[in-house]
Amino acid sequence: MPSNSLQTKVKAFERLLIIMDELREKCPWDKKQTINTLRYLTIEEMYELSDAILEKDMLEIKKELGDVLLHLVFYAKIASETNDFDMADVLNSLCEKLIIRHPHIYGEVKADTEEDVKRNWEQIKLKEGNKSVLSGVPSSLPALVKAIRIQEKARGAGFDWDEKSQVWEKVQEELQEFKDEEKATQPNLQKMTAEFGDVLFSLVNYARFVGINPEDALEVTNRKFIKRFTYLEIESKKDGKQLDKMSLHEMDEYWNRAKSQ
Numbered sequence: 001m002p003s004n005s006l007q008t009k010v011k012a013f014e015r016l017l018i019i020m021d022e023l024r025e026k027c028p029w030d031k032k033q034t035i036n037t038l039r040y041l042t043i044e045e046m047y048e049l050s051d052a053i054l055e056k057d058m059l060e061i062k063k064e065l066g067d068v069l070l071h072l073v074f075y076a077k078i079a080s081e082t083n084d085f086d087m088a089d090v091l092n093s094l095c096e097k098l099i100i101r102h103p104h105i106y107g108e109v110k111a112d113t114e115e116d117v118k119r120n121w122e123q124i125k126l127k128e129g130n131k132s133v134l135s136g137v138p139s140s141l142p143a144l145v146k147a148i149r150i151q152e153k154a155r156g157a158g159f160d161w162d163e164k165s166q167v168w169e170k171v172q173e174e175l176q177e178f179k180d181e182e183k184a185t186q187p188n189l190q191k192m193t194a195e196f197g198d199v200l201f202s203l204v205n206y207a208r209f210v211g212i213n214p215e216d217a218l219e220v221t222n223r224k225f226i227k228r229f230t231y232l233e234i235e236s237k238k239d240g241k242q243l244d245k246m247s248l249h250e251m252d253e254y255w256n257r258a259k260s261q
Contacts, residue, residue: 020073024081035078042071048085054219100124115155122156133157145214147204155208164209171206173196229257 023030045067052060073087081084082238101124104111111117122133133156137149154160161167178195181187207214234252236243 228258
């Protein structure tokens with residue numbers, strides 16, 4: 001069972017810091033690592049955590065959270081060796097930021113709804129020196145996730161549709177523009193790509209309005225497709241058939257059986 005004792009949690013974190021110090025001093029692999037060499041490993045760990053969350057596997061989530069936390073402690077340890085910052089600096093900086101960005105908790109600002117909080121958050125970030133409410137969106141984010149974050153931040157600044165019906169009209173409009181470009185006498189791939197991007201962006205917007213995370217939705221579909229296609233491969237092989245020699249009608253039979261499983 002999880003411990004609700006702050007002292008127990010602090011002691012566990014202290015234990016991790018001590019182990020990190022020992023590994024950095026004694027382990028050949030840990031001694032060799034730099035902030036740059038850890039970067040791609042950290043990205044991998046984040047994807048593994050994401051997988052565990054999608055699977056709703058709490059034991060695996062706990063494990064992956066530990067791996068991510070190890071990386072955070074590792075970065076701070078490396079930085080402390082060059083006197084740039086240490087774990088205490090990281091934690092105190094985070095605490096200060098949280099206090100500043102939650103004036104409805106630690107100040108006199110009123111925020112009764114989630115939207116109020118998001119709006120205040122973006123206004124505070126602009127006061128902190130951000131040139132744009134969108135400047136906090138990492139350029140290296142996958143395009144779908146980036147679209148979600150862009151729209152969330154724009155909404156926090158008050159730039160948004162009033163009704164979901166307006167958003168759906170925009171989806172239809174963008175879809176028609178794509179169709180028009182596709183049906184042109186001489187279709188232009190560059191223009192078609194741009195119009196298709198508009199369709200996707202508008203669909204992401206609509207998903208947000210109806211409370212769907214499009215990244216999660218697409219991943220559920222990806223996994224469903226993989227499961228059904230794998231079934232098709234396995235079962236057709238059992239029947240002595242080769243996938244590349246099967247008709248689409250034959251494949252559909254296995255596909256429909258997979259759907260019923």
